[in-house]
Amino acid sequence: xxxxxxxxxxxxxxxxxxxxxxxxxxxxxxxxxxxxxxxxxxxxxxxxxxxxxxxxxxxxxxxxxxxxxxxxxxxxxxxxxxxxxxxxxxxxxxxxxxxxxxxxxxxxxxxxxxxxxxxxxxxxxxxxxxxxxxxxxxxxxxxxxxxxxxxxxxxxxxxxxxxxxxxxxxxxxxxxxxxxxxxxxxxxxxxxxxxxxxxxxxxxxxxxxxxxxxxxxxxxxxxxxxxxxxxxxxxxxxxxxxxxxxxxxxxxxxxxxxxxxxxxxxxxxxxxxxxxxxxxxxxxxxxxxxxxxxxxxxxxxxxxxxxxxxxxxxxxxxxxxxxxxxxxxxxxxxxxxxxxxxxxxxxxxxxxxxxxxxxxxxxxxxxxxxxxxxxxxxxxxxxxxxxxxxxxxxxxxxxxxxxxxxxxxxxxxxxxxxxxxxxxxxxxxxxxxxxxxxxxxx
Amino acid sequence: xxxxxxxxxxxxxxxxxxxxxxxxxxxxxxxxxxxxxxxxxxxxxxxxxxxxxxxxxxxxxxxxxxxxxxxxxxxxxxxxxxxxxxxxxxxxxxxxxxxxxxxxxxxxxxxxxxxxxxxxxxxxxxxxxxxxxxxxxxxxxxxxxxxxxxxxxxxxxxxxxxxxxxxxxxxxxxxxxxxxxxxxxxxxxxxxxxxxxxxxxxxxxxxxxxxxxxxxxxxxxxxxxxxxxxxxxxxxxxxxxxxxxxxxxxxxxxxxxxxxxxxxxxxxxxxxxxxxxxxxxxxxxxxxxxxxxxxxxxxxxxxxxxxxxxxxxxxxxxxxxxxxxxxxxxxxxxxxxxxxxxxxxxxxxxxxxxxxxxxxxxxxxxxxxxxxxxxxxxxxxxxxxxxxxxxxxxxxxxxxxxxxxxxxxxxxxxxxxxxxxxxxxxxxxxxxxxxxxxxxxx
Numbered sequence: 101x102x103x104x105x106x107x108x109x110x111x112x113x114x115x116x117x118x119x120x121x122x123x124x125x126x127x128x129x130x131x132x133x134x135x136x137x138x139x140x141x142x143x144x145x146x147x148x149x150x151x152x153x154x155x156x157x158x159x160x161x162x163x164x165x166x167x168x169x170x171x172x173x174x175x176x177x178x179x180x181x182x183x184x185x186x187x188x189x190x191x192x193x194x195x196x197x198x199x200x201x202x203x204x205x206x207x208x209x210x211x212x213x214x215x216x217x218x219x220x221x222x223x224x225x226x227x228x229x230x231x232x233x234x235x236x237x238x239x240x241x242x243x244x245x246x247x248x249x250x251x252x253x254x255x256x257x258x259x260x261x262x263x264x265x266x267x268x269x270x271x272x273x274x275x276x277x278x279x280x281x282x283x284x285x286x287x288x289x290x291x292x293x294x295x296x297x298x299x300x301x302x303x304x305x306x307x308x309x310x311x312x313x314x315x316x317x318x319x320x321x322x323x324x325x326x327x328x329x330x331x332x333x334x335x336x337x338x339x340x341x342x343x344x345x346x347x348x349x350x351x352x353x354x355x356x357x358x359x360x361x362x363x364x365x366x367x368x369x370x371x372x373x374x375x376x377x378x379x380x381x382x383x384x385x386x387x388x389x390x391x392x393x394x395x396x397x398x399x400x401x402x403x404x405x406x407x408x409x410x411x412x413x414x415x416x417x418x419x420x421x422x423x424x425x426x427x428x429x430x431x432x433x434x435x436x437x438x439x440x441x442x443x444x445x446x447x448x449x450x451x452x453x454x455x456x457x458x459x460x461x462x463x464x465x466x467x468x469x470x471x472x473x474x475x476x477x478x479x480x481x482x483x484x485x486x487x488x489x490x491x492x493x494x495x496x497x498x499x500x501x502x503x504x505x506x507x508x509x510x511x512x513x514x515x516x517x518x519x520x521x522x523x524x525x526x527x528x529x530x531x532x533x534x535x536x537x538x539x540x541x542x
Numbered sequence: 543x544x545x546x547x548x549x550x551x552x553x554x555x556x557x558x559x560x561x562x563x564x565x566x567x568x569x570x571x572x573x574x575x576x577x578x579x580x581x582x583x584x585x586x587x588x589x590x591x592x593x594x595x596x597x598x599x600x601x602x603x604x605x606x607x608x609x610x611x612x613x614x615x616x617x618x619x620x621x622x623x624x625x626x627x628x629x630x631x632x633x634x635x636x637x638x639x640x641x642x643x644x645x646x647x648x649x650x651x652x653x654x655x656x657x658x659x660x661x662x663x664x665x666x667x668x669x670x671x672x673x674x675x676x677x678x679x680x681x682x683x684x685x686x687x688x689x690x691x692x693x694x695x696x697x698x699x700x701x702x703x704x705x706x707x708x709x710x711x712x713x714x715x716x717x718x719x720x721x722x723x724x725x726x727x728x729x730x731x732x733x734x735x736x737x738x739x740x741x742x743x744x745x746x747x748x749x750x751x752x753x754x755x756x757x758x759x760x761x762x763x764x765x766x767x768x769x770x771x772x773x774x775x776x777x778x779x780x781x782x783x784x785x786x787x788x789x790x791x792x793x794x795x796x797x798x799x800x801x802x803x804x805x806x807x808x809x810x811x812x813x814x815x816x817x818x819x820x821x822x823x824x825x826x827x828x829x830x831x832x833x834x835x836x837x838x839x840x841x842x843x844x845x846x847x848x849x850x851x852x853x854x855x856x857x858x859x860x861x862x863x864x865x866x867x868x869x870x871x872x873x874x875x876x877x878x879x880x881x882x883x884x885x886x887x888x889x890x891x892x893x894x895x896x897x898x899x900x901x902x903x904x905x906x907x908x909x910x911x912x913x914x915x916x917x918x919x920x921x922x923x924x925x926x927x928x929x930x931x932x933x934x935x936x937x938x939x940x941x942x943x944x945x946x947x948x949x950x951x952x953x954x955x956x957x958x959x960x961x962x963x964x965x966x967x968x969x970x971x972x973x974x975x976x977x978x979x980x981x982x983x984x
Contacts, residue, residue: 124693124837135692232690238838240690248674248682250577251566251858378844381823395566396680396845396855402820403841413838416693428870 106139107423110170112192113183114147114163117206117233119156120412121180125419132416136423144170171195178422180204180415186213197221197229202422206233206411209298212307216320228425230418235308236261236387238410239403240417245315245391252393254316256542257355261368262305263385263405264291265331265351270383273339273348279332291385301330302351306368309353312389313366317357317448327367327453333532334370338463341491341503347372348380349534356542359394363451371537372461372505378402390539398539454512459488459536461505462514464521465529468500472526476502479520483513499528505536548581549865552612554634555625556589556605559648559675561598562854563622563861574858578865586612613637620864622646622857628655639663639671644864648675648853650749651740657753658762670867672860677750678703678829680852681845682859687757687833694835696758698984699797703810704747705827705847706733707773707793712825715781715790721774733827743772744793748810751795754831755808759799759890769809769895775974776812780905783933783945789814790822791976798984801836805893813979814903814947820844832981840981896954901930901978903947904956906963907971910942914968918944921962925955941970947978 111118125132125140133139145158146167170176171192179196181203183189189210196203197218205211211218211234222229232242236259245254260266264286271282283300286292291299298304306328310321331351342349352371357364373380378400382388387405392398404410466472477487491503506514518531553560567574567582575581587600588609612618613634621638623645625631631652638645639660647653653660653676664671674684678701687696702708706728713724725742728734733741740746748770752763773793784791794813799806815822820842824830829847834840846852908914919929928949935943948956960973 128693128695128837131695132693238841240686240841243685243690244682247862248685248859249855250862251570251574251855253570253573378820378823381820393855395570395851395858397849397852399680399682399843399845401841401843404839407839409837410839413691413693413835416837417690420689420692 104133104138105427106141107178107426108176109140109142109178109180109419110173110176111142111145112167112170112179112181114145114154115182116408117411117415118145118180118182119154120408121182121415122158123156124409124412124416132420136420138423138427140419143176144173146170167192171199176201177426178202178204178419180419181207182415184209186210190214193218193229194221197227198225200225200227202228202230202425204230204233204415204418204422206231206415208234208304208307208311212310212323215311215314228422230421231311232418233411233414235311236389236401237403237405237407238413239387239389239401239405240414241312241389241401242315243417244399244401245312249391249393249396249399252395253357253359254355254391254393255357255359256392256539257312257316257389258352258537258539258542259379259389260350260382260387261308261353261389261405262299262302262351263387264293264299265302265305266383266387266405267291267385269331269334269339269349269351272334272336273343276336276340278336279334299330300332302328302368303330305351305353309355309366309368312353313355313364316355317364319364319448319450321366321450325450327369329369331370334534335463335532337493337501337503338461338532338534342372342461344491345372345489345505346375347536348375350380352379352537354537354542357448362447362449364448365451365456365542367453367456370534372534373537377539392539454510454515456511457508458511459506459508459538460514460533461503461536462518462531462533464502464504464527464531466500466502467526467528468494468498469526472500473502475524475526476504476521479524480506480517482520483509483517485509485513485517546575546580548583549620549868550618551582551584551620551622551861552615552618553584553587554609554612554621554623556587556596557624557626558850559853559857560587560622560624561596562850563624563857564600565598566851566854566858574862578862580865580869582861585618586615588612609634613641618643619868620644620646620861622861623649624857626651628652632656635660635671636663639669640667642667642669644670644672644867646672646675646857646860646864648673648857650676650746650753654749654752654765657756670864672863673753674860675853675856677753678831679845679847679849680855681829681831681843681847682856683754683831683843684757685859686841686843687754691833691835691838691841694837695799695801696797696833696835697799697801698834698981699754699758699831700794700979700981700984701821701831702792702824702829703750703795703831703847704741704744704793705829706735706741707744707747708825708829708847709733709827711773711776711781711791711793714776714778715785718778718782720778721776741772742774744770744810745772747793747795751797751808751810754795755797755806758797759806761806761890761892763808763892767892769811771811773812776976777905777974779935779943779945780903780974780976784814784903786933787814787931787947788817789978790817792822794821794979796979796984799890804889804891806890807893807898807984809895809898812976814976815979819981834981896952896957898953899950900953901948901950901980902956902975903945903978904960904973904975906944906969906973908942908944909968909970910936910940911968914942915944917966917968918946918963921966922948922959924962925951925959927951927955927959
C-alpha cells in the first residue's frame with residue numbers, strides 16, 4: 101500500500117453514526133484499504149462541543165467546533181453529513197456541494213425535503229450526493245435499485261422501513277401488550293427518536309418511501325400529498341383478530357405503479373398482510389423491502405434498519421463508491437437526477453388516495469345493545485361495502501368491540517361510511533380502519 | 543440520446559438466458575439507454591445452428607455459427623458467454639479475455655473450476671470478467687458482497703442456492719410425497735437440468751458456494767475438498783419429524799469463518815434449520831442468502847434463483863457495469879483477484895470436515911425387535927454421542943424407523959458410530975444422517 105493515494109474525509113457530526121464510521125474504519129482498515137487501493141484518512145471531525153464525553157476517543161487535534169475547518173478545507177475529498185435535522189444540515193450540505201465535494205448523508209428528512217435541489221446542486225458543481233444509509237440502514241436498497249436491478253421497471257416496492265414501529269408491533273403481538281405498555285419499553289431501550297412523532301406517526305418511514313419512490317420512478321413526492329399514518333391507533337385486539345384471520349399487522353411503505361395508466365400510488369400506513377408473505381415474518385427492529393421488477397420478479401431484502409454499526413456499514417459503502425469516483429472509476433452517476441430517466445418514466449402521475457381500492461379491517465366500539473351490527477352493516481351497504489368477516493367481543497364496561505373485514509372497496513367509501521357510523525348513537529369511539537394489503541393486487 | 547456512444551455486445555449462445563437478455567433489453571430499451579447514457583447494440587449472436595426454431599425472433603444477419611464473428615471482431619465491446627459447460631466455454635472465454643474484452647458470464651461451473659486463472663487473465667490483459675448471474679439468479683449477491691458490504695468481514699454466509707432442490711423439498715413437505723414422486727413432477731416442469739446430478743447431488747449449489755467463498759474470503763476452494771451432499775436420501779419421514787421438532791429441511795450452502803483461528807468451513811448439504819429463521823421460510827424455487835458481517839449484522843436476500851428473466855436481469859446489470867467500465871467510470875475492479883485482499887484475509891485455512899461440530903438428526907431402519915434402541919444408544923455412547931430426542935415409527939413390513947437427534951458432537955464421531963451401527967445385525971439399511979444447522983453457532 102505504500103505509495104497509494106490518500107483519500108481525505110471530513111465528518112460533520114460525531115454522534116452515534118459518526119462514531120460508528122470511525123470505529124469500523126479503524127477496525128477493518130487494512131482489509132478496506134487493500135480493497136479500495138487507497139489510504140483513508142479522517143482528517144477532521146466537526147462537533148458541537150469539544151468537551152463532551154464520547155465512547156470513542158479520537159486525537160484531540162482532529163476535533164473542531166468550526167464547520168469551516170471542513171467546508172473551507174480544499175484538501176478534504178469526501179464530507180459526511182451526520183448531524184441530522186434540516187436546518188444546519190441543509191446549509192452545510194449546500195456549501196459542500198457548491199464546492200464540488202462528494203457529500204455522503206444518512207439524513208432521510210433532508211433528502212426527502214430538499215433532495216431535488218441538492219441533487220441538482222451536485223450535478224451543477226460536479227460533486228456527488230450519496231445516501232445509501234438514509235433508507236433501511238444495513239440493507240443495500242439504494243444500490244440494488246440503481247445498479248443491480250437497472251434492467252427493471254418497478255411495479256411494486258413495499259416494506260417495513262421503521263424499526264421502532266416494528267419492534268412495538270412485535271412486542272404487542274407476542275405478549276398481548278397495549279401500544280402504551282410497549283412504547284414505555286421501547287423508550288427505555290433508546291429505540292424511540294427524541295422527536296417521537298417521527299417513529300410513531302410514520303414520518304420517518306414516509307421519508308424513506310419518498311426517497312425510494314424517487315429512485316424507482318424519478319418523481320419527488322411531497323410528504324403532504326400521500327397517506328402517512330403511524331401505529332398509535334393499533335390495539336392488541338386488532339393484532340389478535342388479524343392473527344386469527346391469518347394476517348400480521350405491519351407498518352408498510354408502499355410504492356405501486358400501474359404502467360398502463362402511469363398512476364403511482366405512494367403511501368405509508370399500518371396494514372394487515374398475510375402471514376405467508378416473507379415481509380410479514382420480519383419482526384423486532386428489522387426492516388424489509390420487497391421489490392417487484394418487470395424482469396427480475398420479486399426480490400426481498402431484510403436487515404437491520406438502524407443502529408450505529410448497520411448505518412455506518414452503509415456510510416462506508418458510500419465512502420468506497422466515493423473513492424471510485426475520485427479515482428475516476430465509478431458508475432454511480434446513474435439516476436443522479438430525474439433527467440436520467442426516460443420520457444416514459446417521467447410521465448407518472450401520483451394517484452389520489454380516494455381512489456385507492458383495498459379490503460379493510462375496521463374496529464367499532466359500540467354500546468352492547470340489540471341491532472347495532474344491523475345498523476352498521478346498513479350504513480356500509482349504502483356505500484356498497486360488504487363484510488367478509490365479523491368478530492364481536494364483549495368488554496367488561498358493558499360495551500363491545502365489533503371487528504369486521506370488508507370485501508374490496510374504495511378509500512373514499514370507507515371514509516364516508518365511517519363518518520356516518522361515527523354519528524350513529526350506539527357508536528362510542530371513532531372507528532379505526534386498517535387497510536389490508538395484498539401484494540398480488542396492490 | 544442522439545449523439546450518444548453506441549456500446550456493442552456479442553452473445554455467445556442464444557438459449558434460454560441469451561433470448562432473455564435480448565427480449566428484456568428490447569422491452570426496456572429506452573429506460574435502460576437513458577440511465578446508461580449510451581445506445582446498446584447486440585451486433586452478433588453465435589448459435590450452434592442457424593436453422594433452429596426459437597421463441598425470440600432476431601434479424602437473420604446478426605446470427606452466425608462462427609464464434610470468430612464475435613471473438614475476432616474488434617468493434618465488439620462486451621461478450622456474453624451464455625453457452626454453459628466447461629470446454630468450449632473455457633476456450634472462448636480465454637480468447638475473449640486475452641483480447642482484453644469485458645466478458646459477462648452466468649456459468650458457475652466454469653467460474654468454480656477455472657475462476658482463478660480467468661480472473662488473472664482478465665487482469666493481465668486489461669479486460670474484466672463479470673458474473674452476477676452465476677449465483678442465485680435475480681439476487682444481487684455478488685454486488686452486495688463486493689460493494690454494498692465492503693466495510694465488513696464475513697463471519698457467516700449461508701443459504702438456499704438451488705431452486706430445483708428447494709422446489710422438491712417444498713413439495714415433499716407440503717404434500718407428504720416421496721423424493722421420487724416429486725422428482726417426476728419437477729422433471730415435467732423442466733426444473734431439472736439435463737445432467738440431473740447437478741441439481742440432485744448438490745453440485746450446482748456447491749459451485750455457487752465456491753464462488754461466494756472466493757468473494758468473501760479470497761480463497762479458491764476445490765469442490766473435492768468440501769462436503770457436497772444432495773437431497774436424494776431425504777425421506778418424507780425425515781421432513782415430518784423435523785417439522786414436529788420445529789425444523790425445516792433445506793439444502794444449505796454454508797461458509798463460516800472463525801477470525802480467531804482463521805479456519806474457514808465451506809460445505810453444502812441438507813440441513814435441519816429452525817423454522818424461526820427467515821431462510822427456513824423460503825420455499826418453492828426461490829433462493830435465499832443470509833450474510834452476517836462484523837459491521838452490518840445479518841442481512842438476508844431472497845429472490846428467484848434461476849429462470850430466463852431473473853438471470854437476464856443480472857446479465858443486464860453486468861452489462862450496465864460494463865458500460866461504466868467502458869466509459870472509464872466503474873468501481874468493479876474491487877476484489878477482482880485475491881491480490882486485492884489484505885494479508886490477514888489471505889491467511890485463511892480450509893477447515894477439515896471431520897472436526898465439524900454440530901447436532902445431528904439420524905434415521906435408522908431396524909428390525910422391530912427388543913433391545914434395538916439400547917444397542918444403538920450404546921454404540922453412540924462409545925463415541926460420546928448422546929440423544930436429544932428419539933422418535934420411533936412402526937412400518938407395515940415389520941421393520942421400524944428410529945429417528946434421533948443428538949446433542950452437539952463431531953462429524954468424525956458420527957461417521958464412526960454410523961459405521962459401527964451399520965454392522966449391527968438388527969440394522970436393515972445404511973443410517974441416514976442430516977446435520978442440524980444453527981446460524982448462531984455454525
